[in-house]
Amino acid sequence: MMKKVILLLTFFWSFALSAQVQGKILRYQDKKPIKQASVRLASNQTVVVVDETGRFEISLTKQFPDTLFFAAKGYKTDSLIVTKEDRFIGLEVLLFHENEVDEVVISVKRDSKNISRLKPILVETLGEGELKKAACCNLSESFETNATVDVNLTDAVSGAKKIQLLGLDGVYTQLQMENIPFLTGVEGSFGTNTIPGTWVESIQITKGTGAVVNGYESMAGLINVEFRKPSTMPKLALNTYVNQFGRAELNIHGAQKINKKWSTGSFAHVSTLQREIDNNGDDFRDLPLSKTASFLNRWEYNGEKFESRFGVNAYYDEREGGQLARITNHYLANSTNKHIDVFAKTGFLFPNKPYQSIGIVYQLKYHDLSGQFGDRQFIGLEKRAYVNAIYDGIFGSTTHKYKTGFSIVGQDLHQSVGAVHLDRLVYTSGVFFEYTYTGVRLIAVLGARADVQANYGNQISPRMHLKYILDEKTDLRITTGKAFRLANPIVDNTSLLATNKQWVLPATTQQEVVWNSGISLVRSMRLWNRLASLSADFYHARFQNQLIIDREKSMDTFYFAFQKNNTFSNAFQFELSCQPINLLTVRLAYKWLAVKALYNNKLQQQVMIPPHRILVNVAYATRNKKWEFDATLSVFSKVRLHDVTLPSGEVFTNQFGTIFPMVLSQVTYHFRKFDAYIGGENLANYRQVNPIVSANDPMNVQFDATRVYAPIVGRVVYFGLRYELKNKK
Amino acid sequence: MKKLVAMIALLAGVQVASAQTTPSKTQEVSIQTSAECGECEIRLEEALNYTKGIVFAELDLTTMKLNVKFKPKQITLEEIKVKIASLGYQADEVPADKVAFDALPACCKPGGMKE
Numbered sequence: 001m002m003k004k005v006i007l008l009l010t011f012f013w014s015f016a017l018s019a020q021v022q023g024k025i026l027r028y029q030d031k032k033p034i035k036q037a038s039v040r041l042a043s044n045q046t047v048v049v050v051d052e053t054g055r056f057e058i059s060l061t062k063q064f065p066d067t068l069f070f071a072a073k074g075y076k077t078d079s080l081i082v083t084k085e086d087r088f089i090g091l092e093v094l095l096f097h098e099n100e101v102d103e104v105v106i107s108v109k110r111d112s113k114n115i116s117r118l119k120p121i122l123v124e125t126l127g128e129g130e131l132k133k134a135a136c137c138n139l140s141e142s143f144e145t146n147a148t149v150d151v152n153l154t155d156a157v158s159g160a161k162k163i164q165l166l167g168l169d170g171v172y173t174q175l176q177m178e179n180i181p182f183l184t185g186v187e188g189s190f191g192t193n194t195i196p197g198t199w200v201e202s203i204q205i206t207k208g209t210g211a212v213v214n215g216y217e218s219m220a221g222l223i224n225v226e227f228r229k230p231s232t233m234p235k236l237a238l239n240t241y242v243n244q245f246g247r248a249e250l251n252i253h254g255a256q257k258i259n260k261k262w263s264t265g266s267f268a269h270v271s272t273l274q275r276e277i278d279n280n281g282d283d284f285r286d287l288p289l290s291k292t293a294s295f296l297n298r299w300e301y302n303g304e305k306f307e308s309r310f311g312v313n314a315y316y317d318e319r320e321g322g323q324l325a326r327i328t329n330h331y332l333a334n335s336t337n338k339h340i341d342v343f344a345k346t347g348f349l350f351p352n353k354p355y356q357s358i359g360i361v362y363q364l365k366y367h368d369l370s371g372q373f374g375d376r377q378f379i380g381l382e383k384r385a386y387v388n389a390i391y392d393g394i395f396g397s398t399t400h401k402y403k404t405g406f407s408i409v410g411q412d413l414h415q416s417v418g419a420v421h422l423d424r425l426v427y428t429s430g431v432f433f434e435y436t437y438t439g440v441r442l443i444a445v446l447g448a449r450a451d452v453q454a455n456y457g458n459q460i461s462p463r464m465h466l467k468y469i470l471d472e473k474t475d476l477r478i479t480t481g482k483a484f485r486l487a488n489p490i491v492d493n494t495s496l497l498a499t500n501k502q503w504v505l506p507a508t509t510q511q512e513v514v515w516n517s518g519i520s521l522v523r524s525m526r527l528w529n530r531l532a533s534l535s536a537d538f539y540h541a542r543f544q545n546q547l548i549i550d551r552e553k554s555m556d557t558f559y560f561a562f563q564k565n566n567t568f569s570n571a572f573q574f575e576l577s578c579q580p581i582n583l584l585t586v587r588l589a590y591k592w593l594a595v596k597a598l599y600n601n602k603l604q605q606q607v608m609i610p611p612h613r614i615l616v617n618v619a620y621a622t623r624n625k626k627w628e629f630d631a632t633l634s635v636f637s638k639v640r641l642h643d644v645t646l647p648s649g650e651v652f653t654n655q656f657g658t659i660f661p662m663v664l665s666q667v668t669y670h671f672r673k674f675d676a677y678i679g680g681e682n683l684a685n686y687r688q689v690n691p692i693v694s695a696n697d698p699m700n701v702q703f704d705a706t707r708v709y710a711p712i713v714g715r716v717v718y719f720g721l722r723y724e725l726k727n728k729k
Numbered sequence: 730m731k732k733l734v735a736m737i738a739l740l741a742g743v744q745v746a747s748a749q750t751t752p753s754k755t756q757e758v759s760i761q762t763s764a765e766c767g768e769c770e771i772r773l774e775e776a777l778n779y780t781k782g783i784v785f786a787e788l789d790l791t792t793m794k795l796n797v798k799f800k801p802k803q804i805t806l807e808e809i810k811v812k813i814a815s816l817g818y819q820a821d822e823v824p825a826d827k828v829a830f831d832a833l834p835a836c837c838k839p840g841g842m843k844e
Contacts, residue, residue, distance in 0.1 A: 079767065080790070081767010081768050081771060083767075096791075624778040624783075625785075672775075
């Protein structure tokens, strides 16, 4: 029993978010769950007993490979090796009756992208396998093989890409690095471009408001990024990348184990593009020239009573978009980001009371953003201090668990465009409490937090997450909750400066507040006698207050205004994953989005948001595991475009974009010592025609580079090498 | 759209080329080994998949049988068995190499799974 408690604890103790394997143990003959089956981990001899539906979840140690043993009285014992790549996988284990013949085959499915069935909140995990599917390049691009998160160009000149969840802008999604907030505030617009994909071990995506312990800002959802851990990452890893435009990238990371308790890891990234590309002949660079350097150094200490992770992250990112250098007085679209932050997490454990723990997270950040679009300069300068403390405990037994704690955030933010300044110094202090009931078929998480934000208002944010097991293969989840953030009118929207239109900013900065509710159904099943999964979910995010940028009220002005109680987002997503033939995995997804607000006093879909999206992903590996093939097709439906006047006086009203495909593909060959990959993005070579209005005269009042919904660069073919020096076992 | 098809075909073509082995030139066998844990699976498959003449090697942990597809012109069944034995595992009638066996991690040794 105690062991089980330890397990549950590590699972809920957000700090120790260590690798874990989940799965089910079933009888071979009829796929019924085996009661009393147990799972044992070889390295530390932890034993976990399955629940009444045959499910288990076991935390892994830092030793890889490790072995899991599955045993049950009257059944043959079986085992499975788990390697580093298998962390966070889902398993279906079939055990044979003692009297059964030997020829029967164990059926184990490993999926690089899986949805955890045990957690009360629907969490989609992208593992290393999924992340390697798109070798290029940074965090925002790692979502390109995924239907949940959309990645869009923000404008036609800066080359910045933004993520969207539930059709809502990336600023509404709370990003975390191992439960430490990151890419917040000023970084919201460009930040995801500065995190190299090779640093990332896995990504967890949660739609809806998530747990109260994570903070108040997860309005559309929460994306947690796990970086590689010093105690488990390779001694040395190298990754190089080059594409046909001359973009070159180099990533190096390596770890050192100092002793049993201490380890450290360092990560470095440099990338650059120094060649001007203008394939559509509009005299604007299709991609900005860029120079990026990022560095991360982290430390890990694992003791019996005390654990700690701390480190420092710094980056420099410079982009120069706009007109070609040969044009006299060329239009500039530049941005420079300078960033440094230090972070620490400490956990206090109670060896005699495994259900109890205290975790504290600290972070200090300095970020300097500056840039210009034409003659409009913008600046964002942020200093931020953050502390969050969580206490985990139980009421009587682990059926009734709770978490409580407090958070304090101090933010000194200076943002300006031209002569307009919006400066603020805000302290947000909050307390939270969350109760978890774990029953036989029902898991309920009820939480609330109260936050005080001086001068802007106090907020009480209740949240509820329910998971109900309909039958052994089907889970129903319901979530609802409130979240809020303080709007950053300038730095959240710098890409809308890629036009000569005037901005009309709101008189005051306000909190944006949302109620986000969702329902989801996940079913695992067998198709073609192999494991398949089906999921469907619907989310409704209704804003009590939201900053809306109306590009439609006028053709020469962008109006920024807070709208109360009439803006919302509805999102429906359906996904099927199956293996029609051995070693071939197919994933089909469909997404519907209705993201509406008042534009020109009429409730309508936000511009540039496609109502429909289809994604098909096919992955195949040969039997000798040397070749891996992956292809993704996304089709986006027509988007609404804002009205514009051309310099000639011609007016475009009620226009729509076109339906367009995006095709990505990658082939990897594993040599004995290293991997080589070749791949392509936008293989269908779809390009938006004339993405820039008045491209030949950027000084014209009608110039507008914000009317972009599709790729500007055509097909990109890239090549790269990956090398890992593994730790000795 | 044509370009799209061509592109996919191009990428897929690499695979077709690699899989082009006429059945008469290859042979598939099942070898009973003493490998019983996942660590063994990695060791055996990695070593054999990168051995010249072997098309693929897949270990089935329940039966401890290794399915090997190979080109008899480049490697013989006996050579494969010796290769398996040299890694510390028994291969049908060929006993495991003593030195390699002793160097194996605990879970790979007979009975290592029953602890």
